[in-house]
Amino acid sequence: MRITAPQWTLPAAMLCAAASGLPEVTNSDLLNDEVIASDWLNYHGGYSGQRHSLLDQIDRGNASSMRLEWVFQEKISEKFETTPLVHDGVMYITVPPGDVYALDAATGARLWRYSRRLPPKLIACCGLVNRGLAIAGDRLFMATLDAYTIALDRKTGRLLWETELIDYSLGYSGTHAPLVVKDMVMVGTAGGEYGIRGFIDAFDIETGERRWRFYTVPGPGEFGHDTWAGDSWKTGGASVWITPSYDPKLDMVYWGIGNPGPDWNGDVRLGDNLYSDSVVALEADTGKRKWHFQFTPHDVHDWDATQVMVLLDSEYRGEVRRLLVTANRNGFLYLLDRATGEFLKATQFVKQTWAVGISEEGRPIRRPGMEPSAEGVEVFPAVAGGTNWMSPAYNPDTGLLYVSCREGSAMYYKGETEYRPGTRYWGSMFINEPTMHNWFGAVRAFDPVSGERIWEHRLFQPAWAGLLSTAGKLVFAGTSDGFFKALDAESGNELWRINLGARVQASPMTYLGGGRQMVAVASGGALFVFGLPQGRAN
Amino acid sequence: MQSMRCFALLLALPVLLAGARTHESNPMNSAEDFQEGKRLYRIHCGNCHGMQGDTGRGARLARKSYVHGNTDAELFDIVEGGIPGTDMPGLWLEEDDVWRILLFVRTFAETASKGCDPGNGEAAAGKQIFDTKGSCLACHTVGNTGGRLGPDMSFAGELYTNDQLRRALLEPARDVANRYRTVRVVTADGERVDGAWMNENSYRIYLMDRSENIRSFRKADLVSFEMPSESLMPAYKGLLSAGELEDLLAYLCTLRSPAKEAAQ
Numbered sequence: 001m002r003i004t005a006p007q008w009t010l011p012a013a014m015l016c017a018a019a020s021g022l023p024e025v026t027n028s029d030l031l032n033d034e035v036i037a038s039d040w041l042n043y044h045g046g047y048s049g050q051r052h053s054l055l056d057q058i059d060r061g062n063a064s065s066m067r068l069e070w071v072f073q074e075k076i077s078e079k080f081e082t083t084p085l086v087h088d089g090v091m092y093i094t095v096p097p098g099d100v101y102a103l104d105a106a107t108g109a110r111l112w113r114y115s116r117r118l119p120p121k122l123i124a125c126c127g128l129v130n131r132g133l134a135i136a137g138d139r140l141f142m143a144t145l146d147a148y149t150i151a152l153d154r155k156t157g158r159l160l161w162e163t164e165l166i167d168y169s170l171g172y173s174g175t176h177a178p179l180v181v182k183d184m185v186m187v188g189t190a191g192g193e194y195g196i197r198g199f200i201d202a203f204d205i206e207t208g209e210r211r212w213r214f215y216t217v218p219g220p221g222e223f224g225h226d227t228w229a230g231d232s233w234k235t236g237g238a239s240v241w242i243t244p245s246y247d248p249k250l251d252m253v254y255w256g257i258g259n260p261g262p263d264w265n266g267d268v269r270l271g272d273n274l275y276s277d278s279v280v281a282l283e284a285d286t287g288k289r290k291w292h293f294q295f296t297p298h299d300v301h302d303w304d305a306t307q308v309m310v311l312l313d314s315e316y317r318g319e320v321r322r323l324l325v326t327a328n329r330n331g332f333l334y335l336l337d338r339a340t341g342e343f344l345k346a347t348q349f350v351k352q353t354w355a356v357g358i359s360e361e362g363r364p365i366r367r368p369g370m371e372p373s374a375e376g377v378e379v380f381p382a383v384a385g386g387t388n389w390m391s392p393a394y395n396p397d398t399g400l401l402y403v404s405c406r407e408g409s410a411m412y413y414k415g416e417t418e419y420r421p422g423t424r425y426w427g428s429m430f431i432n433e434p435t436m437h438n439w440f441g442a443v444r445a446f447d448p449v450s451g452e453r454i455w456e457h458r459l460f461q462p463a464w465a466g467l468l469s470t471a472g473k474l475v476f477a478g479t480s481d482g483f484f485k486a487l488d489a490e491s492g493n494e495l496w497r498i499n500l501g502a503r504v505q506a507s508p509m510t511y512l513g514g515g516r517q518m519v520a521v522a523s524g525g526a527l528f529v530f531g532l533p534q535g536r537a538n
Numbered sequence: 539m540q541s542m543r544c545f546a547l548l549l550a551l552p553v554l555l556a557g558a559r560t561h562e563s564n565p566m567n568s569a570e571d572f573q574e575g576k577r578l579y580r581i582h583c584g585n586c587h588g589m590q591g592d593t594g595r596g597a598r599l600a601r602k603s604y605v606h607g608n609t610d611a612e613l614f615d616i617v618e619g620g621i622p623g624t625d626m627p628g629l630w631l632e633e634d635d636v637w638r639i640l641l642f643v644r645t646f647a648e649t650a651s652k653g654c655d656p657g658n659g660e661a662a663a664g665k666q667i668f669d670t671k672g673s674c675l676a677c678h679t680v681g682n683t684g685g686r687l688g689p690d691m692s693f694a695g696e697l698y699t700n701d702q703l704r705r706a707l708l709e710p711a712r713d714v715a716n717r718y719r720t721v722r723v724v725t726a727d728g729e730r731v732d733g734a735w736m737n738e739n740s741y742r743i744y745l746m747d748r749s750e751n752i753r754s755f756r757k758a759d760l761v762s763f764e765m766p767s768e769s770l771m772p773a774y775k776g777l778l779s780a781g782e783l784e785d786l787l788a789y790l791c792t793l794r795s796p797a798k799e800a801a802q
Contacts, residue, residue: 121560423632429581460740481739498737 025087025135027182031248037471038512040086042243043132043177044511045468048311049245049254049393052469053510057517059472062532063486063495069518069531070108072101072324076525079505083132083177083391083466084520084527085140086511091520092135092154093527094177097128097145099348099453100152105161106514108529114157118146123171123422125193129505131243131389132177134185136205141185143174149187149203161208165189171196171422177243181253181284188240190302192258195235200255202287212287216240216257216275221287224274232269235419238276242389245309247322250339251279252290254311256355262417264372265300265427272297277305279326291341293362295328299352299378300371301412302430303329306389310401311338314449325448326404327392329385332358333451347451349444350386350405354379358420369439370414372428382410382439383430384462389506391466393475394448398489401448402475406462408432408439443467445492455492466507468519476519478504484521484528500528559618559633563610564644566637572645575638582629582638591646592699595613598628598647601696613640625716654695654703654791657784664789667782674786677771680793686750688732688772695791703790707783710769720770721745724761731755734770 025041033039033048036052043371044050058066068167078096086091091105098116103109122128122145134141139160140152147168165187171194179186181202188200192273198216203209216238218224228236239258248255260269260276277296280289296303311324316335329353335345343362354370370379384406393402432439441459444450457477459473465478473489484504485497504522511517518531566575568779580589588598597605606616617636620628629636668674677688684691694703705712714720719735721743733745743763744754748770757763779788 460738479740483740 009520023088024109024137027136030136030180038086039088040084040509040511041135042085042179042355043083043134044245044391045261046310047246047248048390048394049308049391050310050312050396050469051308051391051467051507051509052393052395052471054471055510055512055517056471058470058474058486058510058519058532060474060488060495063472063474065533066486066496066519066530067533069513069529071529072103072110072527074099074101074109074525077145079127079129080488080522080525080527081129081131081506082527083507083509084511085133085135086509086513087135087154087514089513090154091511092133092140092211093522094130094132094142097122098130100133100140100142101158102154102157105511105518106516108527111281112157114159116144116146116150118144119168122173123168123191124173124175124195125191129175131175132163133182134178134180136180136183139205141178141187141205143176143178143187145175146171147172147174147189149174149178149185149201149208151185151205151208163203163208163210165199165201169289169422170194171425176241179244179246179253180205181246182375184284186244187246188216188238188255190241190258192237192239192241192261193263193424193426194422195237195261195419196239197234197236198238198240198258200240200282200287202284206321214280214287214289216280216283218274224272224292227271227274229268229270230272232273235425236269236273236276237263237425238273239304241304242306242308245311245324246284247311247338248425250322251284252338253284254309254338255280255282255310256305256307256326257307259299259302262427263300263302263430264412265414265417266298266371268417268427270298273299277303277330279305279309279324279336279341281338289313293334293336293341293343295332295334295364296330297363299330300414301330302383303385305329307387308391309338310392310394310448312394312396314399316344316449323448325394325401326435327387327401327405329388330354330364331381331383331386332364333403333446333448334362335449335451345449345451347446349403349446349451349453350407351380351409352386353409371416372430374414376411376413376431378409378411378435380409381406382408382435383412384431388464390464390505393467394471395469395471395473395475395489397471398445398473400445400454400489402443402445402467402469402489404463404465404467404477405442405444406439407442409435410461411435418451430506440478443475443492445475445489455490457487457492457494465504468508468510470510475512476508476521478506478508478523479506480523482523484508484523484530490523498530500524500526502526553741559614559636561610561633561637564614564637564640566634566641571638572641574635575640575642578631578635578639582631583643586625591643592701598697598699598702599643600699602647605693605697610640613643639676653669654698654700654787656791657700659781659784659786659788661785661788661792663782664785664787667778667786668789671782672774672778672786687746687748689715691790691793693795694793696794698790700787700791703787704783706771707774707786710771710773711767714769717771720766720768722761723755723763723767725755726759728761732770735765752800753792 102111151164217236260273346358355364441462461480468476500523506522508516508521591599619675675684722732733747
C-alpha cells in the first residue's frame, strides 16, 4: 500500500523551475511548499506537517561525508528552537527572545536584523522562546512574547504592522511560528500555566486587522461550555503553541490545543474541559469549528496536544481516506479522518500506565489511582509526555512516520491553587528526579495507519529535537547529549553524526543554498548548516 | 505546559527569566510569607539540603556564610538559576516564592552552630589518620595536597556537619554526588576499570580511574558497563576505632578557610 502526500500539489518539476528567483512568496508557493524543494516556506516545510523534503542530493550513500558549511552564532541564553525559513536565497530565523535575522542562505552572512523591544518582565512558563516565522508576499510574520503578531518587510526587516493579541501581563504570549493561509496569518496564544483563556486569531496579512477569533475554551452559550464546571472556563488555559497543519481542499486548519489549567488539580474544573488537549479543525475563512477530537478529556497530567498534526492520504480498511495522524503526549498514536474528525485508531507508542486502553469512540479508559495526589503518584509517561512539541516527520516513499519518543515516568503531585492574574496556576507540581533513572529516548518509525513500530533508534536521553525526512531516504535527528545525526529512513541505522556541543532543541530543515542541499538545525546558541563537500553533489 | 525536562531535584528548568528578580533585597517579611517559604523549601529544597539545612548531599545551608554568594540578590539568583557545574538546579518559581524560601533559609544561620563541632577528638591525631592510616589523602585534597577522586576536603569544617561527616565515613554510599558516582567497566580485552563518573553520552563514558587517569571508553566496545550503588570510598566502620573516628572528625572540623575562621 503506497501512502502519499495529500494531493493538492502541482507537478514537482514545474514548480522547481518556477520557484527559482521568485521575488515574492505567492499563495501558490505556499500551497506547494512540499514540492518547491529549494525553499522552506512554512514551519513544517509544507501545510501537511510532514517535514519531508524532496531534496535528495544528500542520501544514504554520501551522508557520511557531510560537513559543516557555516554557523550563525549569537548571544543566546534561551533555548534556541527556531526552524528557519528559506526563500529566494535568503534564510530567515527568529532568535530568542524577540529578534529576527535575515542571512545569506548559502554563506550565513547577515543581511539585516530586527530586534523587538520587549517589556522587562515577560511571562513565559518554559523559557523565552520562539519557534519561527511565517512568510507571504514580501512579508514575514512573527508571534511575540509580549503577545503581538507583527509583520516585517522581508527585504529590510522594517516593521510593517503589529497587532496586539491581548494584554501579555495576564500571562499570554506568542511562541509558535504563525501560519499563513490565503491572505490571513494565524496565531494562537501560549500561557496555559497562567490561567489564561486560550484563543486563535486570524489577521489580514496586509493590514494586521483581525478577521476572526476562536476561543479554545468555549464561552457561555457556545458548544462545549458545559464541559467546564462553574467559572473555571475563564481560567481554563488550553493554550496554542505549535504551528497548525492545513488542508487547502477541505479548507480546514488543524490546531493542537494545550493543557487545561490548573495543570495538576482538576477539581476546580470538573468536566471534559474542551478544547484542551484536543485537535480542533477550523474553517480557514471564518474560524468556525468544523470538528474536534479530544485526546485526554479532563487532563490532570499536563499532556497538551502539542504534537504536529500530520496530514496524509492512505488506504484505511479498503478505502482511501484523508487522514490525520499524531503522536500525543499521553502515550498514544492517533489516527483520525481529517475530513470528519472520526476516530479511527489509537496505538500505544511509549510506555504508559494511566490508561487501560482507548475505547472505540476514542476516549481513554483510565486506570484508577493514576491521578496526582498530595503524596505523589508515579505515572508513565512523564510530564513532558511520550513526545512533545518537537516535529515528527513523514516520508511518503517509505510510508513511515518518524517520532521522537520520550520514555520514562514522573511523580505527579496535587495541591491547592488560587488564580491570580499573570501568575502560575498549576495546582501543585511534578518531580522527575526519583524516576529519571528509567528515562531514555528513541527515534521510532511507525506505520501510521496500523500503528506498528517498524524500527527504533535508541537515544541516551529523551530528546527535545524534532526530525526531518528527505527524499534521500534519510531522517535527521538531534539529541539531548548534543549530537546531530542522519539515520537510514528504512532501518534507523546511524549513517553520520556530529557533536554540536549543546543540546539540540529545535527541528531541522533543508534547502538549496547556492544550488547545493544544506541541512540546518539550531543547537545551543548557534544555528549549524551542513552540506556535502563541494563537488560531491549530484 | 511547554518544554519540561529534568527537574533534577525538583523543578529544574534550564533558563527562565520569567521569574527574574525585581528587588535587590528580600521584600517578604510577614509570618505568612515565612510559613509559605518553609512549605516551599520542604517541597523544593529539603531533599538535598535537609529539612533544617544541615543534612543531605546538597551544600549545608545552616551556616553563617555561603560559598557562592551571601547577599539577598546573590542567593536569589542561585535559587532561581542554579549553580552551573553542580547538582544545584534552578527553581521554576515565581519571584515572590523564591523570596519566601530565602526568608525561611535565612533562619538557618541564626540557629546554626558554627559548623562542625570538633567534639572530644584530638585533631592532631586525626590529621595523622587522615594522612596515613586512613589513606584519605589518596582520594581527597586538603589545600594543595591529596587526590582528586573524591570531594575536596579543604573546607570540610564549613561545608559539612558532624552528622554528614560521620555518615560519609561509615556509610559512604548513602549520599554520593553525581560527579563522584562509581563506574565499573570491563573492556573487550578483559581490562577491568572502576573510577569516578565524569561524563557520559550516547557513545562514550568518561571516568577518572583509581590512578586519576581520565579514561574514555566507547560503550560499544565494552563487555560490561555498570554504575553500582556503592562508593569508591571504603566504609571506615571496623577500619577505625571509635576513638580514631572521633579524632578524624575533630581534624576535619578544623578544615576551614582562613577568612571564614576570622569571620567566626
